[in-house]
Amino acid sequence: MKRCTIIGKTNVGKTLFLINFAEYIGAKSLDIDFINTNNKKVSKTYSLEKAVSCLVNTNPHKTRCVQSVIVNIPVGKGKKKICLVDTAGFIDGIHKDVEIRKAISQTLEIIRDSDIILHIIDASTIYNDDLPSSMGEVDYQISQFAQLKRGYAILANKMDKSEAKKGLIKIKEEFPGNLILPVSALYKKGFKEVKTFVAHNI
Numbered sequence: 001m002k003r004c005t006i007i008g009k010t011n012v013g014k015t016l017f018l019i020n021f022a023e024y025i026g027a028k029s030l031d032i033d034f035i036n037t038n039n040k041k042v043s044k045t046y047s048l049e050k051a052v053s054c055l056v057n058t059n060p061h062k063t064r065c066v067q068s069v070i071v072n073i074p075v076g077k078g079k080k081k082i083c084l085v086d087t088a089g090f091i092d093g094i095h096k097d098v099e100i101r102k103a104i105s106q107t108l109e110i111i112r113d114s115d116i117i118l119h120i121i122d123a124s125t126i127y128n129d130d131l132p133s134s135m136g137e138v139d140y141q142i143s144q145f146a147q148l149k150r151g152y153a154i155l156a157n158k159m160d161k162s163e164a165k166k167g168l169i170k171i172k173e174e175f176p177g178n179l180i181l182p183v184s185a186l187y188k189k190g191f192k193e194v195k196t197f198v199a200h201n202i
Helices: 014-024 048-055 098-112 137-146 164-174 191-200
Strands: 002-008 029-035 041-047 066-075 078-086 116-122 151-157 180-182
Touching (some): 002 014, 002 137, 014 048, 014 191
Antiparallel strands (some): 029 066, 066 078
């Protein structure tokens, strides 16, 4: 089974993207495996609404471990199983919280074993350096590392916000030669193109 990992800075919309994308490709509920930094696994089943209310938060680093869900994605006339993986958000520099540092290290290990990498950048905060979700040095580092894999794409998220249009232009300027897909995780916009990309790389 192929693994599709969702990465990016904290607060860019990774968890909401995973939940809403899973719904978009047909999931009615989510059986989520939580794997902590000691590799202990806990599994929980959520309705889609419950997953959003429990797992999505505007506070930085709500996600502190790997969260994965297996879903069926339409491919041609059939379907294939794929593991969607949500990860702890990166930051520029070193976080003072040891647990968050461990979670970020865990994310790096997951990236190495991933077949598809969806790198989410918040297009609406490109020009606001004060926010934790604003594009930073770590995004360039992620891109340099992840683009070595064939299944790498940048998702310019939060395109539902007015500031995102200028942000998308900047992302395209900063990451030439990479596939960049504008999306809104909140409103499920751009998901058709993401589904096509993921299906093509399975």
